Amino acid sequence: MQGTVGELGEFGLIRELTARLPPHAAVDLGPGDDAAVVRAADGRVVATTDVLLEGRHFRRDWSTAYDVGRKSAAQNLADIAAMGAVPTALLLGLVVPADLPATWATELMDGLRDECKVAGAAVVGGDVVRGDTVTVAITALGDLQGRRPVTRSGARPGDVVAVTGWLGWSAAGYTVLSRGFRSPRAFVEAHRRPEPPYHAGPAAADLGATAMIDVSDGLVADLGHVAAASGVDIDLHAADFDIPAQMADIGQAVGVDPLVWVLSGGEDHAIVACFPAEAALPARWRVVGRVSAVRPGRTAAVTVDGAPWDRAGGWDHFSG
Amino acid sequence: MQGTVGELGEFGLIRELTARLPPHAAVDLGPGDDAAVVRAADGRVVATTDVLLEGRHFRRDWSTAYDVGRKSAAQNLADIAAMGAVPTALLLGLVVPADLPATWATELMDGLRDECKVAGAAVVGGDVVRGDTVTVAITALGDLQGRRPVTRSGARPGDVVAVTGWLGWSAAGYTVLSRGFRSPRAFVEAHRRPEPPYHAGPAAADLGATAMIDVSDGLVADLGHVAAASGVDIDLHAADFDIPAQMADIGQAVGVDPLVWVLSGGEDHAIVACFPAEAALPARWRVVGRVSAVRPGRTAAVTVDGAPWDRAGGWDHFSG
Known part of the structure; x- marks a missing residue:
């Protein structure tokens, strides 16, 4: 044509x-x-x-x-x-x-x-x-095929936080592209064409997920919506994330801590969900954090290893 | 705010x-x-x-x-x-x-x-x-509440064509506004805020409508979609349209035949449907035309009193 x-x-x-x-x-x-x-x-x-x-x-x-x-x-x-x-x-x-x-x-x-x-x-x-x-x-x-919808508001203290899908790949690809490079291809392609784990959403509902969201703005930012809607704190454990060697290498090459891509990068459309601690999660789910009650006198918050995460936090479509 | x-x-x-x-x-x-x-x-x-x-x-x-x-x-x-x-x-x-x-x-x-x-x-x-x-x-x-959907493709020779809702009011209002006037208010308001007869859609289905479309691009243009999808000819009878006196007056004032607004004006979102000739239509439906078989060797067409309607025909969003 x-x-x-x-x-x-x-x-x-x-x-x-x-x-x-x-x-x-x-x-x-x-x-x-x-x-x-x-x-x-x-x-x-x-x-x-x-x-x-x-x-x-x-x-x-x-x-x-x-x-x-x-x-x-x-x-x-x-x-x-x-x-x-x-x-x-x-x-x-x-x-x-x-x-x-x-x-x-x-x-x-x-x-x-x-x-x-x-x-x-x-x-x-x-x-x-x-x-x-x-x-x-x-x-x-x-x-929904008979399932109850899994909203952002059902997380409860004691739940575990688990993710499935890619995290930080699109952000790494964006960094590479914005610096004028076209490789490594895996990251550039992840930025151009995300691969959300569609099957994992209904599967999480069937596994008893209490709250769920897709990671579009960054894991910490999107979990912030879950924490606020559920009225809970969420603490992520940095060591529980699996940083692929290739991502670590490209992070070193461009001077970016790859944990920033994993925790703040959006657009991979990974799925993150909260589950009761006793839920039997298949291997494709990685437990990366815990839900707890909001600390007295504070508002619901997401922390990483107990501390606020303030490195490139999320994406506001009006300020970006 | x-x-x-x-x-x-x-x-x-x-x-x-x-x-x-x-x-x-x-x-x-x-x-x-x-x-x-x-x-x-x-x-x-x-x-x-x-x-x-x-x-x-x-x-x-x-x-x-x-x-x-x-x-x-x-x-x-x-x-x-x-x-x-x-x-x-x-x-x-x-x-x-x-x-x-x-x-x-x-x-x-x-x-x-x-x-x-x-x-x-x-x-x-x-x-x-x-x-x-x-x-x-x-x-x-x-x-649909159990109804079959009424598409554009079900009109059959012998059907009557009937409309309900406003026709030409928005177009008349547009003409007035585009010439710098703010009145008559009824037409200007019809252009700013159409009042589609929502109830009439499901009611038409229940009355046995064979084909239906809302008038967004102009009656003749939208019936053209019905004629093409159904593989039929449609002839409208100009005398069967009720031109309100106020519309005739404003037409005279601005030098426009109000039939042009009625047949070619869109955006009022009137509803036009085809019904079997024997359908008992309530008074709010006005019969304005007939469906017939496509003439041998021709393509499906909409005519007005047997002749092509070529005055300001419809609205192509790419050319307007």
């Missing part, structure tokens, strides 16, 4: 985008009507939305359209998984400048479609409009 | 926005977690998404933030109704410049909330990010 989205026109672009979407068992009615119809056998639907802007959440010179699609789908589908639900569907609101190559939009859709496939979901609808800034607005839906 | 959204910060703004949202019976879990949980008793969920950009879909000098909220909710909730479903929930993706007054964002939320209330739905979640252009990305969800 040649040309720009402006040359293709609104309806031509919609045709090209929807032509890339296969049928899916959970989708009664896909794109092309006023709305899609998606199965929700549980009798409830889980829903989340995120907006990604060019220049803020992705750069076209750092990531391909395909990778932006994978990544923007991943961050929404991970939110569904972190409730204990199985992702079912995704909707796309897309703002494109008229001079954007049409292939950028179709490759974005390929990425959305393929990430949905990994998570078991399907792209079911969307909207495209013309504007100055490439903007990708995603809504993801999911099915 | 004083100040800008930048001064309030991401989490401060989210707090202000979510504080405005009342609890709702269909919402098991509202804003504040990784995702919301909404009841979908039918076992299916209807979902649609739209993106509205400042300068393209709304102007801050023409419409208040509250009206933008009402309007952007209305256009999505109308899509849900036009499937034959009852709206249940709405999610907001909001892009705001740091210097936007915080009250603009909170009044937008008030508008979303109040329009949701009219339709029986609730705002259940969202995302706010900083960017150059005020962007409102809405996803609406709905419940």
Whole structure:
């Protein structure tokens, strides 16, 4: 396909985008009507939305359209998984400048479609409009399959804190890219295309998780939301994190303590959950901390080895 | 509240926005977690998404933030109704410049909330990010309550075409505003704040509607989607439309045939449906046309009194 989205026109672009979407068992009615119809056998639907802007959440010179699609789908589908639900569907609101190559939009859709496939979901609808800034607005839906939703507010003193998935890889990749390097590839690719452990969300619910969140802003920052919502303190044990040798090497090369990437880096969409201490956790979960009662006269807090963690803490989308 | 959204910060703004949202019976879990949980008793969920950009879909000098909220909710909730479903929930993706007054964002939320209330739905979640252009990305969800979804593709030769809701009022208001006037108020307000007949969507399904769509791009243009998807011709009868005297007057004053507003004007979100000829339609439905087989050797088409309608036909978001 040649040309720009402006040359293709609104309806031509919609045709090209929807032509890339296969049928899916959970989708009664896909794109092309006023709305899609998606199965929700549980009798409830889980829903989340995120907006990604060019220049803020992705750069076209750092990531391909395909990778932006994978990544923007991943961050929404991970939110569904972190409730204990199985992702079912995704909707796309897309703002494109008229001079954007049409292939950028179709490759974005390929990425959305393929990430949905990994998570078991399907792209079911969307909207495209013309504007100055490439903007990708995603809504993801999911099915709890009879599970209670695992919120941020259920952590209890005595719980253990456990993580699964990648931690710090995307942040390490970002550091590398921002210094003009294109390698090590493993970290650069982790930044371009996170791999959330979708299966782990529903599995954690089944294992008795009391609270859960996906790590999008950084582990300490996101656990701060759990601590505040649950009214508990959380202490992480630095030595319990497994820093891969390759990450330690690149940390030394660029002068960054890799623990900063692990504890403050977001966008890997690892899943962190609190479990009763007696829960039998499979090996893919790593226990990295404990929940305790808030100290008298203090507010709920996350500490690392008993001390505040103040090195590059989290990500405020308004200040970054 | 004083100040800008930048001064309030991401989490401060989210707090202000979510504080405005009342609890709702269909919402098991509202804003504040990784995702919301909404009841979908039918076992299916209807979902649609739209993106509205400042300068393209709304102007801050023409419409208040509250009206933008009402309007952007209305256009999505109308899509849900036009499937034959009852709206249940709405999610907001909001892009705001740091210097936007915080009250603009909170009044937008008030508008979303109040329009949701009219339709029986609730705002259940969202995302706010900083960017150059005020962007409102809405996803609406709905419940079919056991009905089959009414798509665009079920119209059959012999069906009648009937409309309910307002037609041409928003377009007349737009004409007035674009010429620098602020009255007649009825049309200006119709442009700022459409009133879709939400109840009519599920009611049409119950009345046996074979195809349905909400009028967002103009009646002839939107019926063009029905004709194409159903593989039928549709002929509208101009004399069957009721042009209000006030609309005729303003048409004369600005030199526009009001039939152009009625047949080509969008954004009122009237609902148009095809019904079997024998359907007993309540008075609020006005029969304005007929469905017939596509003429041999031709493609599906919409005509007015047997002739093509080529005056200001519809709205392509890429060319407007």
